[in-house]
Amino acid sequence: MKKKRIATASLAGCFGCHMSLLDIDERIIDLMKVAEFDRSPLNDFKKFTRRCDIGLIEGGCCNEDNVHVLREFRKNCDVLVAVGQCAIMGGLPVMRNAIMHSDDPLRECLDEAYRASPKVMNPDNQIPNDPALPLLLDKVYTVVDVVKVDYQIPGCPPSGDVLWTALTALIKGEPPELDWALIKYD
């Protein structure tokens, strides 16, 4: 059987989902028998080398670069999977969307983060604005807000077992069936 190509990316996430993928432990050897990684932080490939079978997205979109990467994934992957709470619902970053009753929520958010908050040490009183920094979006969008996804895998993060179960199914071309016990987190 031809090996499946997998691409992964972490957008507005904490890399926790990626770390969790490593929790499949030595099963990674089995995984590598049936799959190989394309663009992914795991192998540090920055660009797609060719079309992929499966794309895994961690994190939602908080800046333009996230949107760009996500659209690239949608274009280049047959099956796109939103992995983890941030990708599916926005997670922690989406808390900034709660600044609603403001005329300028984004400015208020930046002020709070870099100037106003009592614990901030920022003698220059500057908000980071290097031209290399991607522009922030007006609010945080989930993966589903921006592109269509085929599957969502819940968890913060989904455990290594969940990811293993999901991946092995997807590699076989089947929809991932996750037992209730696997995705019951509390």
Next chain:
Amino acid sequence: MEPSTYTQGIVQEACRRFGNDAHRMMDILWEVQDRLGCIDGQAMECIAAETGSYRVEVEGVVTFYAFFATTPQGQFIIRICEDIIDRHAGVEEIRAAFEKTLGIAVGQTTNDGLFSLHLTPCIGMCDQAPAVLINDLVVTGLTPGKVSKIVSTLKKSRNLNDIKPQSKGGLFKPGEGNNQHPLIRSMVKNNIRLAGEILLNTYSPEAGLAGALQQTPAEVVEMILASGLRGRGGAGFSTGRKWQMAAATEAEERYVICNADEGEPGTFKDRVLLTEKADLLFEGMTIAAYAVGARHGILYLRGEYRYLRPYLEHCLEERRKKGLLGANIGKTVGGQYDGEFDIRIQIGAGAYICGEESSLISSCEGRRGEPKNRPPYPVQSGYLGYPTVVNNVETLCNVPRILEKGISWFRSIGTSESAGTKLHSVSGDCSRPGIYELPMGCTVQELLDLAGAKDSACVQVGGASGDMIGRTEFGRRLCFEDLPTAGAFMSFTQTRNILEIVDYYMHFFIEESCGYCTPCRVGNVFMKKGLEKIIQGQGEPSDLEYLKDLGKTIIETSRCGLGHTSPKPILTSMKHFPLVYAALLKERPDGLQAGFNIQHALDESRIIAKRRSLIYDPDYSKSEKAD
């Protein structure tokens, strides 16, 4: 005078009038607001102290109701009815005229403290739209010209009486019938287009009551049960069965409540019954009280109909004088019964949800108008925990007629499952809007013909929570077996935008949800967003599935009837007007979400960062050089 003592004085007076009873909170709040112009923090503190409750409880009630204000309002509070029928009748121009002549936007108060301007859902005047409330005064059939006359008159005289209708001269003419009664004196029209045999016909006053008192209470219940009378307020529950259950519950007290909240958009038949048949209604309530063994009755009158209150109080007073209310009711009509019964009027304050019976009871108890968990049902544990019968105005008006004319007469009208007649409040695109009393089971088409709705393409049956149907369904019968209705009937021609109508109703439900259940509070917002996406041309075929699925979840998981019906405008229009939706849907093969607009999402950031996007502004480098 120092304001706090002044406030305190007024609050104490108001509270004392209602026995410092927290259960009479609605009455206390109305009185305080009428005298102070609003119920501010100070007033809430005082009310809490006077009634032995906490400030947060009082505030919870005040902020629940649209008609109570916590900040000072103008002497004249203008509430523009923004219902869809009023929109079609040009309410936007009316709103613009008010905003222009007053120099304020909706939600604001003029600097001189004279006027406040608000929007409000259906005020029950769809057959004479566009309409507004100015304090308790209803003004109908408005034009921008009349708006400026109203405003200039009120500015000059500062007296609402100067715009009340007058038979000679004056800005407005009074309506027909009892609308001319000195205690009503309103320009509201009854527009009774067709009086049927039961409700709008002449009848022998108190004959039904006399007939009831000659039987035992159980026999009266039996008779109502056998008549097949079913509730006219929406759910169509057997009235006799309801009474039977209330009578069967052991209790020291029982209550009979008449639901005159009439909040369903497009419904105004109860208003006409209250205006023309108040005695018939009170007779019906008295019979109900006799049948179930209640000593107390409450008429829950929506705040929008407060202009009817002086007249209704007068009718009650007359009945007390005649011995038809109070002690020894039986003696007056020649019977043996020496029981007592009296009715008080409870005024609502602008909350659609208070039409739902358990919310209505909460509201009567002086609480936020939130539905209660069921069971126990109101017939088991209702007002203050006592067995309570809640019936619609129209239901109760049928009762004396059944006792007067008998079961077989009543059953001979209508259909086998739906005995009697039904009042229809007809509005929208038709030449004869108004009230039609027809036997149960008449078809939609028959009613459309009667109302002169020639090119109707769509009818909203039963109001926002009812069904939106198209031409192929016009043969359906208006009765419980086929197409049940609480009485609203709005006709729309081909020229009307169906999705605009649906969108407005979703807005209505979002505003009126009490917020207790997440599926209703949040789900309806998502439903509306999904619809907006389609209206904006960004919808895809899969969005219909999403809406159906979400609608089903809301219906299945909400606590009360509001959530059980709120997805219906979308679901029934999708079913009956699939082409309207299909025309707007497009498949997007690129897998991107049409609703997401990256340029829009970056606008704010570009301004804050004072630079353009490296990825999404193709002329990025140019703009860099220019800077």
